[in-house]
Amino acid sequence: MKKIAITGGKGGAGKSTCAILFARELIKKGKQVLLCDCDVECPNGYLLLGQKLKKPVEKIYAEFPTLNKTKCAKCGLCVKTCRSNAVFQGQGQYPVFIKNLCSNCGACWIVCPNKAIEPKKEEIGQIFINPVKKNFWLLTGQANPGLEETGPVVTQTKKIALDFAKKKKIDFVLFDTAPGTHCPVISALMGCDSAYAITEPTPMGAYDLNLILDLCRKLKVPTKIILNQSDLGDKRKIAKIAKKYKIKIEKEIPYSKKLVKAYSKGKLLNFELD
Ligand code: SF4
Numbered sequence: 001m002k003k004i005a006i007t008g009g010k011g012g013a014g015k016s017t018c019a020i021l022f023a024r025e026l027i028k029k030g031k032q033v034l035l036c037d038c039d040v041e042c043p044n045g046y047l048l049l050g051q052k053l054k055k056p057v058e059k060i061y062a063e064f065p066t067l068n069k070t071k072c073a074k075c076g077l078c079v080k081t082c083r084s085n086a087v088f089q090g091q092g093q094y095p096v097f098i099k100n101l102c103s104n105c106g107a108c109w110i111v112c113p114n115k116a117i118e119p120k121k122e123e124i125g126q127i128f129i130n131p132v133k134k135n136f137w138l139l140t141g142q143a144n145p146g147l148e149e150t151g152p153v154v155t156q157t158k159k160i161a162l163d164f165a166k167k168k169k170i171d172f173v174l175f176d177t178a179p180g181t182h183c184p185v186i187s188a189l190m191g192c193d194s195a196y197a198i199t200e201p202t203p204m205g206a207y208d209l210n211l212i213l214d215l216c217r218k219l220k221v222p223t224k225i226i227l228n229q230s231d232l233g234d235k236r237k238i239a240k241i242a243k244k245y246k247i248k249i250e251k252e253i254p255y256s257k258k259l260v261k262a263y264s265k266g267k268l269l270n271f272e273l274d
């Protein structure tokens with residue numbers, strides 16, 4: 001089973017479009033394909049495939065700290081330990097846990113000398129599975145609205161996707177990541193065999209490409225570049241970055257009105273690239 005990430009620092013550069021077009025090529029060759037939408041704050045793969053998210057097949061839970069004041073000595077160790085700045089303590093006060101910043105690492109309840117912090121399980125997201133074709137499935141991870149720290153949702157989404165892929169004897173799992181280079185993107189890239197960085201020939205495209213290639217290099221994920229809307233801007237900056245990282249521009253996709261129409265109508269799976 002090959003695990004391939006479709007990523008790229010910049011939002012709107014065409015990651016999801018390329019992920020579906022890539023899936024389509026593999027399906028045509030008779031491969032079993034699972035597309036895993038890891039853009040859990042704003043998954044859109046189902047819209048581009050003309051699907052609906054119906055009943056979740058699984059719920060994702062995480063543990064959050066709760067304070068037992070009767071045991072707390074206000075020592076402040078939990079505040080010093082939390083690397084997400086999710087614990088606040090006013091002078092002489094009990095610590096306060098800021099749920100939206102918490103990454104559920106568990107460090108605070110491990111270090112607390114009085115066992116005053118108790119983990120409480122809460123739902124943070126949901127998983128949906130759409131059987132799109134005989135040999136093609138879409139698995140969507142969706143974080144609950146308002147959740148700030150979505151890395152754990154991505155980690156769980158990937159785990160469930162890989163279990164599903166093993167059961168179905170999938171040949172290729174494509175992980176469509178969120179834009180950026182933050183925790184949810186790192187969670188999606190970790191453990192992938194390779195990645196495609198989707199970009200466009202604009203100054204922002206070049207800037208974000210540099211960041212994502214640097215991240216992929218640090219994570220030791222071999223990466224190739226796909227240049228979308230390749231005829232709409234100045235490719236020289238992209239070529240320069242590709243040269244810097246000694247990475248190939250695998251494919252250039254010129255702007256296509258037909259492709260934009262297929263995108264907007266949720267018909268990407270049947271689209272033929274010229
Ligand atoms: S580490 Fe434990 S005892 Fe110390 S302030 Fe935090 S909760 Fe209270």
Ligand code: SF4
Binds near residue numbers: 065083104
């Ligand atoms: S679980 Fe981790 S991130 Fe959350 S408050 Fe405790 S130390 Fe901070």
